[in-house]
Amino acid sequence: MTHKSISDKVKIKSKKKRTHSSRVWLERQLNDPFVRQAQVDGYRSRASYKMKEMAEKFKLFHGANVIVDLGAAPGGWLQVAKKIKPKSFIVGVDLQEYEDVPGTIKIIGDVTDAQTIDVLNAKLEGKKVDVVLSDMAAAACGIASVDHDRIMLLLEITLNFGLEHLNKGGHLVGKVLRGGTEDKLLKRLKLHFKNVKHFKPESSRKGSAEMYVVATEFKG
CATH class of the missing domain: 3.40.50.150 (Vaccinia Virus protein VP39)
Structure with missing residues (x-):
């Protein structure tokens, strides 16, 4: 499993309707190598x-x-x-x-x-x-x-x-x-x-x- 470098990390722009906690959660999901690999392997989580x-x-x-x-x-x-x-x-x-x-x-x-x-x-x-x-x-x-x-x-x-x-x-x-x-x-x-x-x-x-x-x- 390849891990993205720090420079490759996804950042979520803030929106009025998006809370800080939801933005942090979304960024964590998008940058999680196991979440990414699950999508590749066809696993649900x-x-x-x-x-x-x-x-x-x-x-x-x-x-x-x-x-x-x-x-x-x-x-x-x-x-x-x-x-x-x-x-x-x-x-x-x-x-x-x-x-x-x-x-x-x-x-x-x-x-x-x-x-x-x-x-x-x-x-x-x-x-x-x-x-x-x-x-x-x-x-x-x-x-x-x-x-x-x-x-x-x-x-x-x-x-x-x-x-x-x-x-x-x-x-x-x-x-x-x-x-x-x-x-x-x-x-x-x-x-x-x-x-x-x-x-x-x-x-x-x-x-x-x-x-x-x-x-x-x-x-x-």
Whole structure:
């Protein structure tokens, strides 16, 4: 991936209707090499490269026949999973509507709602899952402790789903914030998986507080 030099960076001229924050966001998007590369590669978001990096580093999809992505919109992780495992059974779930990823199953619903999980279970038809993915994050409120609690709740939901549905030897990936997973949840992960690591992909923005917990080899 080639990076543009500083002199090549795009600058957005100020307009009365454009706020400073929106201008900064737009400039960041236009100058982000992963955003540019996603357009070239046909990926829906730069998040695809996070998944690619983790999949390669931790061999997440090796032997994976059933993959579930919780919080799948806009579908970038699904695209990577489908490209690596074209014959696998892949399901994406999200509260937000998103464009279908060919060859995958889409469920629109809230993963915190039991009815959504019932629909997911019906689609799985009793199949055990080899990989559970989650890039879910609640809208940030700016209060660090509250944001942390919210994302820990989503990780706990992901873990609970994994404990119920994963095949022995399966893997789980979930988003956390800087500082990692709280002790109680980390102990649960280590109890049920042989390896638990925190990882920040290269494609994750340097100033971002996001990172991921990667739990591999579910003990069953």
